[in-house]
Amino acid sequence: MAGPSKSLVLDPALQKYYELNANRYKYFRWSPRHAWLSFVYxxxxxxxxxxxxxxxxxxxxxxxxxxxxxxxEW
Structure with missing residues (x-):
């Protein structure tokens, strides 16, 4: 009974989010906000x-x- 189900439908929005999160470094750009937050932290x-x-x-x-x-104390 255990195992992959053929009726399982993955949410396309979540799949897109997971893919974006895994490749976040490819889309990163320095901006004044990113520079300021990096300096602060x-x-x-x-x-x-x-x-x-x-x-x-x-x-x-x-x-x-x-x-x-x-x-x-004293």
Missing amino acids: MALIPGTLGYLAYKTEGKFELRGKRKGDPVS
Whole structure:
């Protein structure tokens, strides 16, 4: 009973989408929008996160209180 069905009809719109998605690199063109998004995701966001991590390194004690630790930090 298992196996390909002869009555299976594939949706042509989905087939076209799958084909386009598999060959996306053939249709890609650089545009100002693509350049800006690439800069944001590859340079601006990692750079900002790195800067914030560098500036706040060692400023916070994230370990929770344990039995025997004093309540006040200072």
